[in-house]
Amino acid sequence: MQRGDMKILAIIPAYNEADNLRAVIGDLRSFGGDLLVVNDGSTDQTAAVAKSLGAHVISHPFNLGIGGTVQTGLKFAHEHDYDFAIQFDGDGQHRGDQIFKIVDLVKRGEADLVIGSRTLPGGYKMGITRWFGSRIFHCLIRFLSGQTIEDPTSGFRCYGKRTIRLFSRYYTDDYPEVESIITAARSGLRVVEVPVLMRGRLSGNSSITRRKSAYYMLKVTLAMVVDAMRGRQLIGES
């Protein structure tokens, strides 16, 4: 297959992002693939706005959380045989002009999952709580899978075909970013991190509040340790 013929999908998970979507989709105008907004049971005009902007829209009947939302996009990508998919948040943090950085390695067949990192040289600063959590996850991931990931909570990602297949079968509901790295690495997929630039949020708040972050740490740690106890889950080529 020629490189120019590759089918690429941008998955935009959106929960009440009607106000941000116009800018986000505008940012993706030069992207050159299909746009899919996965509307996670929004109570605002998210679906209608996305449709009017010419994106594919899939609406959950109720709120499933970020994991389920991304997974619906990956299931769509799997069903429609996309060669790779990118995750591009609907809140305006991710930048369209950075996509080529995360897509490149997957396109060249050198990686199965690429994570756009804010902490590598060339990235940007994050808050202290987030930084601390990131460091712990960084160590855990290195311990459990041998992978070195500086910014494991980043949701700016590119999924290759094999990763799409794996995650459309298994992807956790809440706080999936860190756990999915372990799942991918332990399934023999090549996980690579590249530095990218990001913006502050356009509007709305982060899904992880201070109060929830303790639960977040515990839940993700447990999930990762148990995942490591499952043994290798190799994905078949068929």
Next chain:
Amino acid sequence: MDWTKIVSLALSTGIFAFVIWLVRERRLREKYALLWLSTSLFIILLTVSRRILEVAALSIGIFYPPSLLFLVGVLFLLMVSIGHSVTLSRLSESNHNLAQEVALLRKQLEDETAKREQGCKPAP
């Protein structure tokens, strides 16, 4: 027959009757009903004959029989709760998958309807 006996007998037969009623109203599946029915039968049995509890407690070295009752009761409820958490996890997993399936199918339906409508339009 002392008051304690009467009260606990009334309570346990009450639970028994309540569970039967729930099944009759189709508000409780037989699978779970069996569990609670056997529990209430067990309590009725213990109420009728205190000897059972005393013998059982003494035989495993517990000198105050009611504490055996508490121990067994707590452990039993713990197991039931864990069982329910497992069921709950399974149900939310299937609920999650169904929601995604519905969303994907609706998208497919919309696409096909749009395609058909476009095909039906008379040529300009």
